[in-house]
Amino acid sequence: MKLHKITENVLYIEDTTNIGIIKINESNDVLIVDSGSDNSKGRRIIKILKDNGYKIKYIINTHMHADHIGGNHFIQKHIPEVRIFALREELSMLEAPLYLPYFIYSGAYPLKDLRNKFLLAKPSKVTNIIEKEDTSIFIEENRIDLISLDGHTEFQKGILYENILFCGDALISEELLEKHKIPVNVNIKNAKETLLNLEETNFNFYLPSHGSLLNNIKYLAKLNYKRIVEIEEKILGFLDSEKTTEKIVSYLLYSYGLNITNATLYYLYNTTIMGFLSYLRDEKKIEPIIKNNSIFWKLK
Ligand SMILES: [Zn+2]
Incomplete structure (x- = not known):
């Protein structure tokens, strides 16, 4: 973990999940953006900030994945007055994080192998609710904008x-992108729209949670977009005859040279590829047929 200054008021901690830091007042109270994956990350975030004269007063999470909310629990336990902001729709994911492995496991009680720190964060209590239509929040006179x-x-x-x-x-x-090949996305249509929107922006700096600080997002947004289109094309190319979901998943993993060795990764890829199938169905390019007690996919 390393603390970097971007401007006088905005910093970040470089880590496996980068942590954004926004200075809120002259007493060096800060809002942190995401909190890492678990207690040990929470502890180290508090320490590195304390060593540099900052104190966490607010937390906001970009989204509810365990590697972004997992430090909330420890931080809230040790700084009980910390305020945690969350979108109303994500509230239960922070307070009852078992929902995430449930999601990944088709809504059934998740396999033991999925109840790990990559998918299952410790719960934290949301103190400030953000409504879906809010495009900004105010923290001690600071306007923080929220971009969908x-x-x-x-x-x-x-x-x-x-x-x-x-x-x-x-x-x-x-x-x-080179390592994982298929980036995790649950809604392909929205993911594409988000990348196109990002490409149009011209902010001074961008910090992806997994990656380095950028002052231009266009190249990376294009690259991520291209990969999504490539995956769509691979699926369509493979459906010269009808295939089951499982066949499509293993074909894609093989075709990208991936060798999955644990259930967490398998189910993450599986979720993303299921997202592609419903997207391609909405685009009227493929359709499911149910026969022999299986779901097959075919070109439309
Ligand atoms: Zn995530």
């Missing part, structure tokens, strides 16, 4: 302050 970044999750939002955008997982770095 739907797609990676249903309600993901970017946090914009002093022309610096903390953009969550709307896109991932070129290195991670």
Whole structure:
């Protein structure tokens, strides 16, 4: 973990999930954007900020994934007066985080292998509710803008302050795109729209949660967009004859040279690819047929 200054009032902690820091007042109280994956991240965030003269007073999470909300619990336990902002629609994901592995596991009680720190955060109590139509929040006279970044999750939002955008997982770095091949998105239509919108923006800085600080987002947004289109084309190309969902998942993983060794990764990819199938169905390019007690997909 390393603390970097972007401007006098905006900093970030570089880590596996980057943490945004916004200075709220002259007493060096700060709002943090995301909190890492677990207690140990929470502890280290408090420490690194304390060592540099800052104190956490507010938390906002870009979205409800465990590696973004997992530090909330520890921070709230040790700084009980901390205010946690969350969108009304995401409130239960922070307070009852078991919903996330439930989501990933088709809504059934999740496999033990999915109840881990990558998917299951410790709960935290939301103190300030953000309504879906809110485009900004005010914290001690500071206006913090909220930019919709739907797609990676249903309600993901970017946090914009002093022309610096903390953009969550709307896109991932070129290195991670090379490593993971298929970026996690639950709603492909919205993910594409978000990337096109990001490409049109001209903020001074952008910080993806997994990647380095950028002063131009266009190249990376284009790259992430191109990968989504490539995956669509691969699926359509594979459906020269009808295939089951499982066949499509394993075909895509093979075709990108991926070798999945744990259930967490499998179900994350599975969720994203299911997202592609419903998107392509909405686009009237494929349709499901149910036969032999299985769902098959075919070109329309
Ligand atoms: Zn995420």
